[in-house]
Amino acid sequence: MDVTAILDPLNDAQRDAVTVPAAPCLVLAGAGSGKTRVLVHRISWLLSVEGVTPYGVLAVTFTNKAAHEMRSRIEQMLERPLGGMWVGTFHGLAHRLLRAHWQEAGLPQTFQILDADDQFRFIKRLMRGMEIDEARWPPRQVQWFINHYKDEGVRSAHLERTGDHYQDRMIDIYEAYEQACNRAGLVDFAELLLRALELVRDNESVQQHYHQRFSHVLVDEFQDTNAIQYAWIRLLAGESGNVFVVGDDDQSIYGWRGARIENIQRFSKDYSAARTIRLEQNYRSTGTILTAANALIAHNTGRLGKDLWTAGDEGELIRMYAAYNEQDEASFVLERIREWVEQGNLRAETAILYRSNAQSRVFEEKLMGMGMPYRVYGGLRFFERAEIKDALAYLRLIQNHQDDAAFERIVNVPARGIGDRSLTVIRSLARERSLSMWDACLVALDEKPLAARALNALSAFQSLIRSIAQQIEGLPLYEQVEHMLDGSGLLELHRRDKSEKAESRLENLQELISAARAYEPGEDEVEMSPLDAFLAHAALEAGENQADEWEDCVQLMTMHSAKGLEFPLVFMCGLEEGLFPHQRSIEDQDRLEEERRLCYVGMTRAMQQLYMTYAESRRLHGTEKLSFASRFIKELPLEQIDEVRPVGLTQRNASLSSPAWQDDEPAGFSLGDRVMHGKFGEGVVMNYEGQGSHARVQVHFEYEGSKWLVLAYANLERL
DNA sequence: CGCAGCACCTTTTTT
DNA sequence: AGGTGCTGCG
Numbered sequence: 001m002d003v004t005a006i007l008d009p010l011n012d013a014q015r016d017a018v019t020v021p022a023a024p025c026l027v028l029a030g031a032g033s034g035k036t037r038v039l040v041h042r043i044s045w046l047l048s049v050e051g052v053t054p055y056g057v058l059a060v061t062f063t064n065k066a067a068h069e070m071r072s073r074i075e076q077m078l079e080r081p082l083g084g085m086w087v088g089t090f091h092g093l094a095h096r097l098l099r100a101h102w103q104e105a106g107l108p109q110t111f112q113i114l115d116a117d118d119q120f121r122f123i124k125r126l127m128r129g130m131e132i133d134e135a136r137w138p139p140r141q142v143q144w145f146i147n148h149y150k151d152e153g154v155r156s157a158h159l160e161r162t163g164d165h166y167q168d169r170m171i172d173i174y175e176a177y178e179q180a181c182n183r184a185g186l187v188d189f190a191e192l193l194l195r196a197l198e199l200v201r202d203n204e205s206v207q208q209h210y211h212q213r214f215s216h217v218l219v220d221e222f223q224d225t226n227a228i229q230y231a232w233i234r235l236l237a238g239e240s241g242n243v244f245v246v247g248d249d250d251q252s253i254y255g256w257r258g259a260r261i262e263n264i265q266r267f268s269k270d271y272s273a274a275r276t277i278r279l280e281q282n283y284r285s286t287g288t289i290l291t292a293a294n295a296l297i298a299h300n301t302g303r304l305g306k307d308l309w310t311a312g313d314e315g316e317l318i319r320m321y322a323a324y325n326e327q328d329e330a331s332f333v334l335e336r337i338r339e340w341v342e343q344g345n346l347r348a349e350t351a352i353l354y355r356s357n358a359q360s361r362v363f364e365e366k367l368m369g370m371g372m373p374y375r376v377y378g379g380l381r382f383f384e385r386a387e388i389k390d391a392l393a394y395l396r397l398i399q400n401h402q403d404d405a406a407f408e409r410i411v412n413v414p415a416r417g418i419g420d421r422s423l424t425v426i427r428s429l430a431r432e433r434s435l436s437m438w439d440a441c442l443v444a445l446d447e448k449p450l451a452a453r454a455l456n457a458l459s460a461f462q463s464l465i466r467s468i469a470q471q472i473e474g475l476p477l478y479e480q481v482e483h484m485l486d487g488s489g490l491l492e493l494h495r496r497d498k499s500e501k502a503e504s505r506l507e508n509l510q511e512l513i514s515a516a517r518a519y520e521p522g523e524d525e526v527e528m529s530p531l532d533a534f535l536a537h538a539a540l541e542a543g544e545n546q547a548d549e550w551e552d553c554v555q556l557m558t559m560h561s562a563k564g565l566e567f568p569l570v571f572m573c574g575l576e577e578g579l580f581p582h583q584r585s586i587e588d589q590d591r592l593e594e595e596r597r598l599c600y601v602g603m604t605r606a607m608q609q610l611y612m613t614y615a616e617s618r619r620l621h622g623t624e625k626l627s628f629a630s631r632f633i634k635e636l637p638l639e640q641i642d643e644v645r646p647v648g649l650t651q652r653n654a655s656l657s658s659p660a661w662q663d664d665e666p667a668g669f670s671l672g673d674r675v676m677h678g679k680f681g682e683g684v685v686m687n688y689e690g691q692g693s694h695a696r697v698q699v700h701f702e703y704e705g706s707k708w709l710v711l712a713y714a715n716l717e718r719l
Numbered sequence: 720c721g722c723a724g725c726a727c728c729t730t731t732t733t734t
Numbered sequence: 735a736g737g738t739g740c741t742g743c744g
Contacts, residue, residue, distance in 0.1 A: 063733065091734045115734075189734050224733095257732065356730050358736095378732085419720065540734065560731050582730055598731080621729065622735040 006044050017277045018042045022050070024271035026264070027246040030308045031604035032284030032566065035246050039220060040073045042244060046216055047078065054085035056215040058236065061089055062224055064541045070220070090229050091189060092540055094196035098187070099528060101206055105199045108185040110400040110532060113539035117384065119143060119188045122405045126180055127173060129427045137169060145170050146177060150190035151226045151258040153197065183436055184404040193228050200235050211238050222247030226258035234270065243271065249304050250297050253560060253598045255590070264304065282308040284566050286315025289610050292640040293603040299635050300593045316609055317642035320633065322660045323615040330362040333571045334370065336611065337554060340569055347373060351555040351567040353602050355580040359573065360556050367554060377557035382543030387494065387505040391512055392538055394488045395481070398469045399531055402436040414493040417457040425449055477530045478517035485509055559602040570606035575614040575630040587684055587700060599632045629661030669697055674719040677701065682719070
């Protein structure tokens, strides 16, 4: 391999990172600075210049997409397949470890993976069995509680009961959940990571093996790692290992699901010899966009610090549009897209970004109306559809009769006379004797605590599962799926249903057969049965967000899902206080800063042109609400902004001299100030408008909620 | 057992 | 507003 091919396309900082001598290294890679390129070239460098074998390399990402892309780009560069190298997601690799060492990990060989939805249902069922009041302990919160602690590496046994009834009961449920999962051979997403960590940590020989094996560990999107993922990296790489992590603290937007932005700071402490390399040259956006994005993110505190720059043009100003309402906002955006397309550009080059999914609606209606093709990201993925999950549950139960989650899901789908009454009896039997539902059925058939009719139904169900299991043994995977669909009655169930939805469900089930036919186990899955591998694949890689034929479409997505993508023309919509930053994040400094990072992520998606819009009035949850321009707009430098005025000026803020969103801060108060009010108590300044004696501030009070106060009368005291 | 009507909630999402 | 999930009835 020619070294020049690896180094020539790189700038100085990138080259530094790619060729850094084997030692811990932190690469702070700004948006659009060639992060993936650095990772790919780094690995190529290690393999072709440093003489590292693929076998010794571990590369971890968060998403399957990133993992696939990384692998294929390395292979393309080196012009050979890279057997032996571990490239995958945290969860995928953890799964691989657990499959390889299922005995040491204390799992049954046929253990199955619970996705978030499976886990939720399972928790709910479990709580019913425990007769826990779902109003006091909402299953959502229980799920959050369990995952939160698992993400921190804390098991129920580590938690102390303090006498706080709420907390203690949570721990009880957590404990029962762990037991139920163990009994059923089920592993949720957080468990994959925790269990794999414990496996490597507590098992000397396993640890030795992987330490020796992985001379180089590389991590993508490091700012998104949670506590356990970080522990995992340290454990696998060893204290002085060659860890090469790439991330951007300014793009950390997943704190709410456990990501620890502090891991970036911690890295330099834990690996004191670590070099830090900054990639600040941006290859994506215009100078104008970068200047504005830099200015915005500068409002955050505790950054590692980084300013993006470009060798390219300043480009056009950022266009700001104050819409009258959300309808007007959508019309404005779509009109601009129409012009863009008329000028001979692609629809697929444009993206409409918003903070929350509900905002897509207006755009969709209008796009539909004008016959413009579009694609909305997000929503249910293939393997998450109800009919597909039913089918998978059959396969799981066939594979492992102890799988209670699967059992509960399909025991009466299609209806076969096993009602709630019967199930309640079976559940309590299972609980009393620590049995799986399946085994509890066997006991019930023996002890007959139910009417003969119910018992017959249960017995028939078990025979059905057994007989399908028997029939499909040894068949090719897709025939196994085919047989199951037929034998279970699932196909028949949807065939009989004459609704439109049932038709698409049938199509999806057909598609499942095709997916099984097309499925090829990865190199790490060859030792599993094809069916187990397929089931794991379905859970870990839920499939495309939407089956997309490559039609030229306008792209609609949340700013979260836009991360990592780029578009020549970007619209950021709904930049209003309460929507973005979201109401729930406004009062907490850390969460507000995460919102600001999200705004930064959104802005840095734009290559050539960026539009930002807000609506002065918006219909949300059925009610009309007046709103104010987002503080993020006010944080952008005016020099980079071109205000697009509607033809007949907007209702409020009609002055032409200063931008519509820019009110002067009222004397003595700025956003985020803590204030005291004689009657309402303590609060935080959230917004302001007007001037002089008309100046008003919006204050969020601890107990009274948000209020608009006229400064001249309110007599606020700053704290 | 299935369906209809009603209360409830509503940020972001990957694995 | 709109979807979801639960309750109560036939």
